[in-house]
Amino acid sequence: MTRIFSGVKPTGHMTLGNYLGAVRRWVEVDQREAEALFSVVDLHALTVEHDPARVRRLSRQAVTVLLAAGIDPELCTLFVQSHVEEHTRLSYLLECTAGDGELRRMIQYREKAGLARESGQGVRLSLLTYPVLMAADILVYGTDEVPVGDDQAQHVELTRDLAIRFNQRYGHTFTVPKATRPPVGARIMDLQDPLSKMGKSHESTAGIVYLLDEPDTVRRKVMRAVTDSGSGVVYDRESAPGVTNLLEILAACRGGDPAELAGTYSSYGTLKKDTAEAVVELVRPVRERHARLAADPGFVDEVVRKGADRARELARPRVDAAYAAIGLLPR
Ligand code: TYM
Numbered sequence: 001m002t003r004i005f006s007g008v009k010p011t012g013h014m015t016l017g018n019y020l021g022a023v024r025r026w027v028e029v030d031q032r033e034a035e036a037l038f039s040v041v042d043l044h045a046l047t048v049e050h051d052p053a054r055v056r057r058l059s060r061q062a063v064t065v066l067l068a069a070g071i072d073p074e075l076c077t078l079f080v081q082s083h084v085e086e087h088t089r090l091s092y093l094l095e096c097t098a099g100d101g102e103l104r105r106m107i108q109y110r111e112k113a114g115l116a117r118e119s120g121q122g123v124r125l126s127l128l129t130y131p132v133l134m135a136a137d138i139l140v141y142g143t144d145e146v147p148v149g150d151d152q153a154q155h156v157e158l159t160r161d162l163a164i165r166f167n168q169r170y171g172h173t174f175t176v177p178k179a180t181r182p183p184v185g186a187r188i189m190d191l192q193d194p195l196s197k198m199g200k201s202h203e204s205t206a207g208i209v210y211l212l213d214e215p216d217t218v219r220r221k222v223m224r225a226v227t228d229s230g231s232g233v234v235y236d237r238e239s240a241p242g243v244t245n246l247l248e249i250l251a252a253c254r255g256g257d258p259a260e261l262a263g264t265y266s267s268y269g270t271l272k273k274d275t276a277e278a279v280v281e282l283v284r285p286v287r288e289r290h291a292r293l294a295a296d297p298g299f300v301d302e303v304v305r306k307g308a309d310r311a312r313e314l315a316r317p318r319v320d321a322a323y324a325a326i327g328l329l330p331r
Contacts, residue, residue: 002034003175005143007041007081007134010058011048012200014065016209016279019286020185020252021149027070029147036076037141037311038066040304043081043088044134047127048112048201063300065211068290077314079307081137086315091136093322095129097166098158103128107154135159140315143177150187151197153179170325173318185252191225194241212287215280222246222276227268235262243268246275253278 006026008018029036040062045055059080071078081087103109109130113123126133138146138159146156156179163174188198192207202208209221228240235258237244244258250271251258265271293300324330 002144003142004029004034004036004145004147005039005138005141005177006147007039007044007137008062008066009041009044010055010062011045011050012058013210013212014062015188015198015200016211016249016283017149017188017198018200019069019211019283020188020249021182022147023066023069023071025147025180025182026066029076031072031075034145037314038071038076038078039081039137039311040066040079041081041134041137044130047124047130048116049121060297060300061294063304064293065286065290067293067300067303068286069211070286073303073307077307077310078303079311080304083304083308084311084315086140086312086319087133087136090140090315090319090322091129091133093326094132094135094139094162094166096326097162097169098132098135100128102158102161103131106131106158108151131155131158132162135162138177139163139174140318141311142175142314142318144175145180146177147180147182149185150181153181166322166325170322170327173322173325182252184248184258188249188252189241189245191221191242191245194226194245209279209283211283212290213283214287215284218280218283219276222249222279223272225272227272233262233265233268233271235259243271246271250275250278253282 006022008014008022014023026036026038040059042055042059045058063078063080066078067073109128112127116123116127134155135158138156139162148156156177160176160178163176167173190196190198190202190207191209192204198208206221206224209218213221225242225246227242227246233243234240235244235247247258247261251261
C-alpha cells in the first residue's frame with residue numbers, strides 16, 4: 001500500500017492556495033489504495049514570531065477545516081504534530097545527517113530570514129532547521145508520496161537526500177519519498193501581487209482568498225484582482241501574470257486546461273466574474289461544514305487524540321530502528 005503524508009502549518013487562516021495546491025488532493029486520495037496521514041504541523045508555526053494563543057486557536061481551526069474539506073478520520077489518520085514525539089526524536093538524528101550549507105541554501109529560509117532581519121526581529125534557529133523537522137515528519141512514516149504545492153518541492157528534495165544519505169551510512173532505514181503536485185494550481189499567486197505566492201501570513205490580505213471567507217468577500221477580492229495592462233486574455237506567466245493566475249484558479253476550480261480557457265474569454269471582466277463564482281461554489285461546502293463542526297470542539301479533540309495514537313504506533317518502530325542504526329545503545 002502506498003503511504004502518503006502531508007501537513008499544513010497553523011501560521012494563518014487556510015487559503016485557497018493551500019486548498020488547490022494540497023488539501024483538495026488529500027481528500028481525493030483513494031483510501032483503498034493508500035494509507036494516508038495528514039497533520040497540522042504546529043511545531044513549524046513556532047519558527048517565526050508567534051502568539052501562543054493564536055497558534056493554539058489556528059491549530060484547532062486547521063483540524064476543523066481539514067475535516068470540513070472532507071478528510072475522513074475513519075479512513076485516514078488526522079493528527080497534530082506536537083502530539084507525536086517521534087517527529088522531534090527523529091529530527092535530531094536527521095540534524096546529525098544534514099549539513100548547515102544545504103539548509104542555508106533553502107529558498108524559504110533565505111526569504112523568511114531576510115524579512116525577519118529587515119523588520120528588526122531575530123531569526124530563530126528553528127527557522128534554519130525547519131526543513132529537517134519536515135524531513136522527519138515525512139520519513140518517520142515510511143512515506144512514499146507527499147502531496148504538496150510547488151513551494152515545498154525543495155524541502156521534499158532535501159528529505160530525499162537525507163533519506164538516501166542516512167541509508168547509505170547506517171543501513172536501509174527510510175523509504176525515499178517523492179513530492180506529487182497537482183497538474184493545475186500548484187502555485188496560486190496573490191491576487192494583488194501576482195508575482196508572489198498567495199501565502200497565509202502576508203501582511204496585506206486583499207489579494208488572499210481564505211477558505212472561510214464569506215462569498216461576498218471572495219467576490220470582492222477576485223473582482224479587484226490586479227490584471228495586466230495590454231494584450232487581452234492570454235495564458236503566459238511572464239507577460240501576463242495576473243490574468244494567468246486567474247485562469248489557473250478558474251481551471252483548478254472547474255477542471256480543464258488554463259491555456260485553452262484563455263481562448264474562450266475576450267474580457268478581463270467576464271473572466272473575473274466566472275472565476276469569482278467558481279471559487280465561491282468550490283469553497284461554499286467547506287465553509288458551511290466548518291460552521292457545523294466548529295460548534296462541536298469535543299468531536300475535533302477526539303479525532304486528533306485517536307489520530308495521534310495511531311500515528312505514534314506507526315512511527316515508533318522506525319524511529320527506534322533509526323536510533324539503533326546510528327549507534328545509540330538500545331534502552
Ligand atoms: P504550508 O502550511 O505553507 O502549506 C500547506 C500546503 O499548501 C501548499 N500551498 C500552496 N499551493 C499552491 N499555491 C499556493 N499559493 C500555496 N500555498 C501553500 C503548500 O505547498 C503545502 O503543500 N512546510 C510545509 C508544511 C509541512 C509539511 C511537512 C508538508 C511541514 N512538514 C511534511 C508536507 C510534508 C508548509 O509550510 O506548508
